Amino acid sequence: MKALVYHGDHHIALEEKPKPQILKPTDAIVRVLKTTICGTDLGIYKGKNPEVADGRILGHEGVGIVEEVGESVTQFQKGDKVLISCVTSCGSCDYCKKQLYAHCRDGGWILGYMIDGVQAEYVRTPHADNSLYRIPQTIDDEVAVLLSDVLPTGHEIGVQYGNVRPGDAIAIVGAGPVGMSVLLTAQFYSPSIIIMIDMDENRLELARELGATHTINSSTENAVEAVFKIVSEGVDVAIEAVGIPATWDICQQIVKPGAHIANVGVHGVKVDFEIQKLWIKNLTITTGLVNTNTTPMLMKVASSNKLPLKKMITHRFALNEIEQAYQVFLNGAKEKAMKIILSNQA
Ligand SMILES: [Zn+2]
Ligand SMILES: [Zn+2]
Known part of the structure; x- marks a missing residue:
C-alpha cells in the first residue's frame, strides 16, 4: 500500500x-x-x-x-x-x-x-x-x-478547560485549524466578545465569518494594546493556540483578575512565565492533550x-x-x- x-x-x-x-x-x-x-x-x-x-x-x-x-x-x-x-x-x-x-x-x-x-x-x-x-x-x-x-482539541482544551461562560470576553491567539475550532465551539457557551488574534489577514477574515466579534492583526498592531482598547480590564479567558513564546506572552498580558489561560498550543521551547505580575491575579492556567x-x-x-x-x-x-x-x-x-x-x- x-x-x-x-x-x-x-x-x-x-x-x-x-x-x-x-x-x-x-x-x-x-x-x-x-x-x-x-x-x-x-x-x-x-x-x-x-x-x-x-x-x-x-x-x-x-x-x-x-x-x-x-x-x-x-x-x-x-x-x-x-x-x-x-x-x-x-x-x-x-x-x-x-x-x-x-x-x-x-x-x-x-x-x-x-x-x-x-x-x-x-x-x-x-x-x-x-x-x-x-x-x-x-x-x-x-x-x-x-x-x-481539531474540533475536540479546541473544545476540550481551549473552551472547556478555559471555562468559557455566557457573557464572557474571550481572546483566541492563533487562527489555525485548532484556533478556529475553539472559535466555533466557544459559541456553544455564548461569550459576548470573541477576539481572534493572528498575523494572517485571510485567516482573520475567515474568523470573522465564523463568529469572531473582533479581530487583531498582530503583524500590524500591538496585540496587547489592541485587546485593552476592546476590553479595558482584559479578557475572562485567553486561549493560546499556536505554541510559541510570543503567543504565550500575549495571553499572560491580556487577562483580567480571576481569568483563565487555556494553553492548547504544542510548545517546543520554554516560555517566560511572569509570575511576579500574575501571582496576585487569581488566575487558572490549564494545559493538556485532547481526551x-x-x-x-x-x-x-x-x-x-x-x-x-x-x-x-x-x-x-x-x-x-x-x-x-x-x-x-x-x-x-x-x-x-x-x-x-x-x-x-x-
Ligand atoms: Zn492533529
Ligand atoms: Zn487506558
Whole structure:
C-alpha cells in the first residue's frame, strides 16, 4: 500500500509499505477514505519530535471503512464507516477511568507518532472498540475528519478547560485549524466578545465569518494594546493556540483578575512565565492533550449541520499527492490553507 513515511528531520516520502495486519485481538484494520495533515505532523517533519522513529507512517486524523477486526472487537465489523480518533484508549486503565484518555497506559496519542498512522491506504487501530466511532450517514466524510482531532482539541482544551461562560470576553491567539475550532465551539457557551488574534489577514477574515466579534492583526498592531482598547480590564479567558513564546506572552498580558489561560498550543521551547505580575491575579492556567471525551457530543453537533465546518476545508488532494499537500500546508499563509483533505482513491 501507499503511505507517507517519515525519515528524520525534513525528510518524508510517499512509499510502498506492507498492508498492516491485526497484531492483537482488540485491533481493527481500517481502509482509509479521507485523511489530513495536522500542524503536529509539520512539527514532526521539522524535527520537533526526534523521538519519532525513522520509517514511521505519519498521520492521526481520518475516516475509513473497517476492513477486518480482531476477535475481541465487539462494537465494529467489516464494512462499518468509522472516525479514527487521534487518541487511542483502552477504556479500562486508571487514566481511562478518569476520562483522561490522552494518558491511557496503552494508548494516548500514538497514531502517526509511536505506531504507524493514518496517512496511508490502510491503518491498524489498537483498542478499536474505544478508539473508533461509528459515523452517522448525515455527516459529510470531509467534515468528519475534523472530529478526529481539531474540533475536540479546541473544545476540550481551549473552551472547556478555559471555562468559557455566557457573557464572557474571550481572546483566541492563533487562527489555525485548532484556533478556529475553539472559535466555533466557544459559541456553544455564548461569550459576548470573541477576539481572534493572528498575523494572517485571510485567516482573520475567515474568523470573522465564523463568529469572531473582533479581530487583531498582530503583524500590524500591538496585540496587547489592541485587546485593552476592546476590553479595558482584559479578557475572562485567553486561549493560546499556536505554541510559541510570543503567543504565550500575549495571553499572560491580556487577562483580567480571576481569568483563565487555556494553553492548547504544542510548545517546543520554554516560555517566560511572569509570575511576579500574575501571582496576585487569581488566575487558572490549564494545559493538556485532547481526551476526546466530547467526541460523541461533537459528532451529534456536526451531524445536525449547525456549524459551518466545511468552511475550514480549503484544499483537496488525492492521497498519492500527499508530498505536494505537505508543501502547501508548510506554506499555509501564502497558499491560504486551513485544513487539507486527502482522499484515498485506491
Ligand atoms: Zn492533529
Ligand atoms: Zn487506558
